[in-house]
Amino acid sequence: MKKNLVTAVLMTFATTILLGVAYPLVVTAIATVLFPANANGQLIQRDGKPIGSRIIGQAFTGPGYFHSRQSAAGSGYDAANSGGTNLGPTNQKLIDRVRQNAASLQSENAGKSVPADLVTTSASGLDPHISPASAEFQVPRVSRERGMRADEVQELVAKHTADRQLGFLGEPRVNVLELNLDLDSKRPLQETVVK
Amino acid sequence: MTTNGWFQIAFFLMLILAVTKPMGVFMARVFNREKTFMDPVLRPLERLLYRVTGVDENHEMRWTEYAVSMLLFSAVSMLVLYVIERAQAFLPFNPQKLGGVAPALAFNTAASFTTNTNWQNYSGETTMSYFTQMAGLAYHNFASAAVGMAIAIAFIRGIARREMETIGNFWVDLVRSCLWVLLPFCMVGALALVSQGVVQNLKPYDTVKLIEPQHVPKVDANGKPVLSPDGKSVMDTVTEQTIAQGPVASQEIIKEWGTNGGGFFNANSAHPFENPTPLSNLIELFCIFAVSSGLTYTLGRMTGSPRHGWAVWAAMAILFLVGVSVTYWAEARGNPLLVVGVDQHASALQSGGNMEGKEVRFGIANTALWATVTTDASCGAISGWHDSFTPLGGMVPLVNIMLSEVIFGGVGAGLYGMLIYIILAVFIAGLMVGRTPEYLGKKIEAYDVKMAMLVVLVFPLVILGFSAISAVEGFGSSSILNPGPHGLSEILYAFTSQAGNNGSAFNGLTTNTLWYNTAGGITMLAGRFLMILPMLAIAGNLARKKYVPASLGTFPVTTPLFTALLIGVILIVGALTFFPALSLGPILEHLLMSAGKTF
Numbered sequence: 142m143k144k145n146l147v148t149a150v151l152m153t154f155a156t157t158i159l160l161g162v163a164y165p166l167v168v169t170a171i172a173t174v175l176f177p178a179n180a181n182g183q184l185i186q187r188d189g190k191p192i193g194s195r196i197i198g199q200a201f202t203g204p205g206y207f208h209s210r211q212s213a214a215g216s217g218y219d220a221a222n223s224g225g226t227n228l229g230p231t232n233q234k235l236i237d238r239v240r241q242n243a244a245s246l247q248s249e250n251a252g253k254s255v256p257a258d259l260v261t262t263s264a265s266g267l268d269p270h271i272s273p274a275s276a277e278f279q280v281p282r283v284s285r286e287r288g289m290r291a292d293e294v295q296e297l298v299a300k301h302t303a304d305r306q307l308g309f310l311g312e313p314r315v316n317v318l319e320l321n322l323d324l325d326s327k328r329p330l331q332e333t334v335v336k
Numbered sequence: 337m338t339t340n341g342w343f344q345i346a347f348f349l350m351l352i353l354a355v356t357k358p359m360g361v362f363m364a365r366v367f368n369r370e371k372t373f374m375d376p377v378l379r380p381l382e383r384l385l386y387r388v389t390g391v392d393e394n395h396e397m398r399w400t401e402y403a404v405s406m407l408l409f410s411a412v413s414m415l416v417l418y419v420i421e422r423a424q425a426f427l428p429f430n431p432q433k434l435g436g437v438a439p440a441l442a443f444n445t446a447a448s449f450t451t452n453t454n455w456q457n458y459s460g461e462t463t464m465s466y467f468t469q470m471a472g473l474a475y476h477n478f479a480s481a482a483v484g485m486a487i488a489i490a491f492i493r494g495i496a497r498r499e500m501e502t503i504g505n506f507w508v509d510l511v512r513s514c515l516w517v518l519l520p521f522c523m524v525g526a527l528a529l530v531s532q533g534v535v536q537n538l539k540p541y542d543t544v545k546l547i548e549p550q551h552v553p554k555v556d557a558n559g560k561p562v563l564s565p566d567g568k569s570v571m572d573t574v575t576e577q578t579i580a581q582g583p584v585a586s587q588e589i590i591k592e593w594g595t596n597g598g599g600f601f602n603a604n605s606a607h608p609f610e611n612p613t614p615l616s617n618l619i620e621l622f623c624i625f626a627v628s629s630g631l632t633y634t635l636g637r638m639t640g641s642p643r644h645g646w647a648v649w650a651a652m653a654i655l656f657l658v659g660v661s662v663t664y665w666a667e668a669r670g671n672p673l674l675v676v677g678v679d680q681h682a683s684a685l686q687s688g689g690n691m692e693g694k695e696v697r698f699g700i701a702n703t704a705l706w707a708t709v710t711t712d713a714s715c716g717a718i719s720g721w722h723d724s725f726t727p728l729g730g731m732v733p734l735v736n737i738m739l740s741e742v743i744f745g746g747v748g749a750g751l752y753g754m755l756i757y758i759i760l761a762v763f764i765a766g767l768m769v770g771r772t773p774e775y776l777g778k779k780i781e782a783y784d785v786k787m788a789m790l791v792v793l794v795f796p797l798v799i800l801g802f803s804a805i806s807a808v809e810g811f812g813s814s815s816i817l818n819p820g821p822h823g824l825s826e827i828l829y830a831f832t833s834q835a836g837n838n839g840s841a842f843n844g845l846t847t848n849t850l851w852y853n854t855a856g857g858i859t860m861l862a863g864r865f866l867m868i869l870p871m872l873a874i875a876g877n878l879a880r881k882k883y884v885p886a887s888l889g890t891f892p893v894t895t896p897l898f899t900a901l902l903i904g905v906i907l908i909v910g911a912l913t914f915f916p917a918l919s920l921g922p923i924l925e926h927l928l929m930s931a932g933k934t935f
Contacts, residue, residue: 142404144390145401145404145405145408146408146412147390148389148390148391148405148408148507149405149408149409149411149412149413150412151388151389151390152385152389152391152409152507152510152511153409153412153413153416153479154416155385155388155389156385156475156478156479156511156514157416157471157475159381159385159514159519160474160475160478160479160514160519161470161471161472161474161475161478162470162471164519164522164523164586165470165474165583165586165587167523168523168526168527168536168583168585168586169536169537169538169583169586171527172526172527172530172536172585173536173537175527175530175531176527176530176531179530179531179532179533179534179535180530180535180536180537180585181535181537181539181581182535182537182542182579182581182609183533184542184544184579190544190545191542191543191544191545192544192545192546192547193544193546193547193577194542194544194579195533196533196608196609196612197577197579197608197609198608199546199547199548199577200546200548200550200574201547201548202548202550203548206547206548210696214603216550216552216553216555216572216574217550217552217574218577219577219578220577220578220579220580221461221462221541221578221579221580222459222461222462222602223459223461223580223601223602223603223606223607224459224602224603224843225603225606225692225693225721225724225843226692226693226721226724227693227721227723227724227817227818227842227843227844228692228693228723228724228817228818228844229723229724229817229818229820229822229825229844229925230671230673230690230692230724230725230726230727230822230925230929231673231727231818231820231822231925231928231929231933231934231935232818232819232820232822232934232935233934233935235692235724236673236674236934239674239678239692240674240676240677243676243677243678244677247677254677254678254679255677255678255679256678256679256685256686256688257670257674257678257679257680257686257688257689257690257691258686258687258691258696260678261691261692261693261694262692262693263606263693263694263695263696264603264606264693264694264695264703264718264719264720264721265601265603265606265607265608265695266603267603267607267608268608268695268696268697269608270695270696270697271696272685272686272687272696273684273685273686274679274683274685274686275686277685305340305614306613306614306615307615309340309343309344309347310344310614310615310617310618311613311614311615311617311697311698311699311702312614312686312687312696312697312698312699312702313684313685314696314697318547321547321548322547325547
């Protein structure tokens with residue numbers, strides 16, 4: 142008993158040093174050398190300043206931008222406070238929120254049903270993607286606001302659409318932040334449009 | 337449901353099938369202390385560890401000494417984790433200057449990670465320093481998985497050994513689990529995850545300037561909207577985004593490989609920094625099942641009956657397929673209450689379905705697959721919120737845990753849980769033909785069955801007892817987020833998940849309270865150690881027994897009939913215990929939802 146207690150204490154400390162300190166530090170060192178951008182969160186710079194991460198979503202609500210999904214992370218897309226709504230399927234709050242959002246989105250694209258992902262919150266609250274259907278739904282509004290032809294905007298959407306990985310994994314998806322950045326560089330919004 | 341979705345699920349199962357034998361052979365060699373290709377590097381490290389900690393690697397233990405060593409190690413390492421959490425403000429690697437963790441929460445978390453549960457009443461990025469995450473939480477991801485594996489191996493030895501008093505050396509099994517089975521794969525796997533975009537750094541959180549500043553309602557420190565004197569909500573302009581960072585990949589990989597499930601971030605494997613691509617998703621899913629699936633082959637090999645290993649594997653695979661099919665079907669149908677103006681149909685341009693609390697890159701098929709896998713195993717990592725699943729889609733994860741996570745199951749824990757059901761199955765088969773039951777040449781007698789029943793009974797007692805108290809008392813029911821039958825599901829899921837050492841949650845329930853921290857901590861400790869002790873007692877008892885050669889009257893444990901009987905026992909014991917509770921929660925909610933009722 143006493144011998145095993147001493148071993149328990151020593152074993153805890155010895156394995157903590159190996160698995161709890163040495164292992165993560167070694168992985169950090171190798172990862173930083175092999176994949177420096179990935180290891181640090183794939184930050185995007187514009188005019189020398191970081192303006193986001195390639196794989197973390199941001200909120201876009203202005204009519205000239207493609208909108209991201211609904212987010213329950215903090216006050217919306219708070220990347221230091223990830224999370225979802227956890228609203229259950231029969232919760233009146235969920236039903237009301239989705240109906241309200243769907244109705245307001247339908248007003249800009251009459252008669253079309255809104256793709257499910259555009260009116261639901263993501264799991265992380267930081268989903269960087271929308272479905273190609275949700276992008277297609279927003280093309281008329283964005284092209285009108287930007288004064289671009291629909292096919293020009295669709296071309297940009299296609300450019301930022303990733304297919305299933307290795308041809309079969311996951312789902313097709315559009316990266317909202319990169320798409321909007323590209324829009325800004327192609328046809329900047331008038332100052333008056335940005336409130 | 338789409339063809340591609342089914343193909344992804346089938347592809348995943350084929351990968352698990354393919355890894356079972358190589359993994360199983362490798363682990364049998366490791367625990368039999370035979371040569372492996374990693375010995376030149378790992379043997380010196382192993383010997384060094386024994387020298388430092390005073391372990392005699394040739395010492396054999398009776399089941400009682402094995403159990404005491406396991407309890408001492410768990411107690412000491414749990415205490416160390418508690419101290420690290422409380423003292424993190426004074427420890428290194430804390431760039432966000434996070435303060436010490438409050439006592440009740442620190443206790444709950446220490447119990448949670450020591451028992452391989454990884455139930456989380458906190459959100460990682462706002463509570464835990466990098467040091468606590470690495471040396472406290474990720475460390476326990478290794479340690480608790482290694483303990484589970486050691487117990488399973490000790491149990492297998494109990495079956496395989498004849499007329500012996502001992503079942504191995506706990507310290508040796510622990511160290512060999514860590515060094516051979518866990519660490520080398522995690523080194524490689526962590527880097528594979530970084531190649532997909534999982535972050536791995538020790539820098540402070542980044543702050544970036546938003547492209548489009550956002551006007552949002554201002555909230556106070558408690559998350560309540562701030563109102564102006566005339567009752568309107570005050571608006572705030574957000575111009576920056578703070579992006580949490582950390583040594584994530586090294587923790588992410590052991591979180592799945594050791595079926596722990598505790599996320600670095602609150603959103604767990606739904607967070608793009610934990611699980612950025614469909615490929616990282618596949619790697620992580622693979623890791624959750626790989627070791628447990630391999631252990632079925634280890635069982636067959638170490639007991640000299642590989643076909644028995646496969647018969648057990650088949651029972652697990654069938655139950656897995658049933659679960660994933662129901663979840664996928666339920667989630668792909670979508671929410672019938674949301675049909676007005678919303679397109680939930682799957683097409684080439686969207687996965688459709690019930691997308692609340694799910695990520696676009698995973699869609700319905702992968703999120704349903706993940707929810708099934710994470711609760712079949714005692715992992716508990718999530719890639720979508722189970723609370724927002726449809727009632728039946730959310731019931732499958734709950735039922736998976738209620739069957740005590742024997743569908744592949746946790747690392748080690750899944751196999752030793754399954755061995756209890758196997759003992760019951762051969763016992764029932766013995767009753768049917770009126771003979772003393774035998775299992776792989778060992779007579780199963782009253783003592784073994786009593787111990788097995790103890791394991792089976794502790795589980796519902798803890799779950800239903802604490803759930804009932806929480807449902808009727810204000811300190812429990814006031815934590816509910818979703819009203820109606822869903823509220824009961826939230827409470828039931830919480831105690832089931834903790835007793836089963838799973839760790840996933842119907843996360844709407846507010847559990848960082850004195851009641852849930854304390855009751856949950858006790859539940860997790862009971863769910864782990866009150867299970868392991870009778871299990872080791874059976875192992876010790878079996879090891880002492882004589883070998884009985886198989887005769888005509890022996891019920892064979894290598895046939896499809898055995899697989900079917902085993903599935904039957906699992907479903908009857910597991911499902912019947914919990915059916916009344918389920919009918920008041922998810923089943924009732926499903927019927928009301930179909931009738932158009934909301935809460």
